[in-house]
Amino acid sequence: MASLGVEAIWLTPFYASPMRDFGYDISDHCAVDPSFGTLEDFDALVAEAHRTGLRVILDFVPNHTSDQHPWFAESRASRESPRRDWYLWRDGNPPNNWISVFGGPAWTWDEATGQSYYHAYLAEQPDLNWRNPEVREAMFAVLRFWIARGVDGFRVDAMRQVLKDLSLRDNPAVEGWDGPRDVYASLRPEFTTDLDEVQEVVAALRRAIGDERLFMAEVTAPIPRLVRYYGAAGEGAHLPFNFHLIFADWDAAAIAALVEEYEAAVPDGAWPNWVLGNHDQPRVASRVGPRQARAAAMLLLTLRGTPTLYYGDEIGMEDVLVPPERVVDPDGRDPERSPMRWTGEPGAGFTSGEPWLPLGDPAVNVEAQEADPRSILALHRRLIALRGAREDLLTGSYETLQADGVLAYRRGTSTVVALNLTGAPRSAALSGEIVLDTGLARAGERPDRLQLAAGEGVILDA
Numbered sequence: 040m041a042s043l044g045v046e047a048i049w050l051t052p053f054y055a056s057p058m059r060d061f062g063y064d065i066s067d068h069c070a071v072d073p074s075f076g077t078l079e080d081f082d083a084l085v086a087e088a089h090r091t092g093l094r095v096i097l098d099f100v101p102n103h104t105s106d107q108h109p110w111f112a113e114s115r116a117s118r119e120s121p122r123r124d125w126y127l128w129r130d131g132n133p134p135n136n137w138i139s140v141f142g143g144p145a146w147t148w149d150e151a152t153g154q155s156y157y158h159a160y161l162a163e164q165p166d167l168n169w170r171n172p173e174v175r176e177a178m179f180a181v182l183r184f185w186i187a188r189g190v191d192g193f194r195v196d197a198m199r200q201v202l203k204d205l206s207l208r209d210n211p212a213v214e215g216w217d218g219p220r221d222v223y224a225s226l227r228p229e230f231t232t233d234l235d236e237v238q239e240v241v242a243a244l245r246r247a248i249g250d251e252r253l254f255m256a257e258v259t260a261p262i263p264r265l266v267r268y269y270g271a272a273g274e275g276a277h278l279p280f281n282f283h284l285i286f287a288d289w290d291a292a293a294i295a296a297l298v299e300e301y302e303a304a305v306p307d308g309a310w311p312n313w314v315l316g317n318h319d320q321p322r323v324a325s326r327v328g329p330r331q332a333r334a335a336a337m338l339l340l341t342l343r344g345t346p347t348l349y350y351g352d353e354i355g356m357e358d359v360l361v362p363p364e365r366v367v368d369p370d371g372r373d374p375e376r377s378p379m380r381w382t383g384e385p386g387a388g389f390t391s392g393e394p395w396l397p398l399g400d401p402a403v404n405v406e407a408q409e410a411d412p413r414s415i416l417a418l419h420r421r422l423i424a425l426r427g428a429r430e431d432l433l434t435g436s437y438e439t440l441q442a443d444g445v446l447a448y449r450r451g452t453s454t455v456v457a458l459n460l461t462g463a464p465r466s467a468a469l470s471g472e473i474v475l476d477t478g479l480a481r482a483g484e485r486p487d488r489l490q491l492a493a494g495e496g497v498i499l500d501a
């Protein structure tokens with residue numbers, strides 16, 4: 040990791056969990072699940088990461104716990120339980136029309152106590168009641184536990200969802216929806232996500248996380264709503280994840296328009312960020328194809344702001360085919376979650392046992408790419424090193440350039456990036472000296488008019 044040049048690693052949840060949602064259903068926030076090791080292993084990992092100059096960011100899951108969490112066991116035990124109000128219990132079966140993100144009613148009826156509890160995700164992931172000060176305090180204690188163990192920041196899960204409408208108003212139907220009724224996308228989640236009061240929880244989390252550590256927030260929202268999560272100065276997330284590249288059409292005009300909209304919306308004094316892939320979305324190399332994956336890497340690592348790279352994307356891993364009998368995720372996300380391919384050997388250098396998901400193409404592995412100076416891994420290293428060394432790329436301004444169907448932009452005073460996102464060769468009225476190209480073969484060329492092969496990108500000194 041350190042040799043790749045990245046400066047921090049974010050670990051998805053490794054806490055004690057029945058793994059119904061692969062760690063996002065936590066039964067003990069302060070324990071390491073035995074399938075991953077022990078707290079001592081965690082401490083050793085942090086120490087080793089810090090020794091090599093890497094910072095460690097943990098996943099913090101405030102919105103829900105596992106139904107196996109002792110808090111929920113107490114809460115469901117009786118209506119009089121002191122922890123009853125730690126979760127969202129309401130009369131009615133169901134109390135309203137809210138639908139779970141994974142499909143089906145977001146309420147599960149509890150026969151014994153005659154009420155329903157709310158769960159934005161699986162029934163095994165009951166939502167906590169963030170309006171209850173005891174819940175907040177208990178969850179802030181979790182943050183303090185990990186802060187005391189030396190972590191450098193948190194990625195906060197499902198940030199938009201932490202508060203829901205108190206009067207349980209029905210979510211409105213999506214106009215023109217003619218698909219099934221029990222699907223999340225059939226309703227506009229107006230009363231279950233992104234309530235104005237969520238900003239107050241964001242501010243409380245910022246105070247709890249502090250300024251010496253990074254606060255990243257998972258927020259899937261249109262840009263004008265997304266940037267609200269930066270909050271007023273010092274009160275919001277440092278980096279509300281910007282997922283928009285994942286959903287953008289792979290097209291120069293569409294991406295230029297997206298970057299401009301986002302650049303214009305990021306508040307003064309706030310820092311942008313970009314994401315091309317994560318454990319919830321098909322991998323970038325599968326979305327845009329192996330050839331465009333290099334251009335995608337150049338885009339991610341040359342836009343203004345902090346990039347987040349999903350493990351395996353640096354070697355061009357694609358989604359794996361998961362046979363029906365090996366499907367484990369409730370939301371169909373197994374293909375992008377296959378283990379890292381370190382080597383071409385049977386366990387991929389990842390395990391000597393049988394991983395719970397199939398391994399991908401043996402030819403795509405770190406070891407093979409280490410030996411190839413033109414591999415996509417080598418490209419990532421060079422891009423990351425160049426970012427670090429070139430002030431224009433780190434802190435320089437962003438300006439879109441008009442370039443004949445090629446996606447082109449200027450960073451700072453003398454850096455121009457040009458990417459051919461099409462499947463055919465393109466030429467553009469751009470000149471300068473090539474500093475880095477996606478094929479790692481053209482550095483030093485000084486074209487008068489730039490020619491780019493399909494999927495090719497260059498960084499010019501211009």
Ligand code: NOJ
Nearest residue numbers: 060063160196197257319
């Ligand atoms: C977002 C996480 O990234 C996803 O993997 C998880 O299923 C949901 N939040 C629920 O925690």
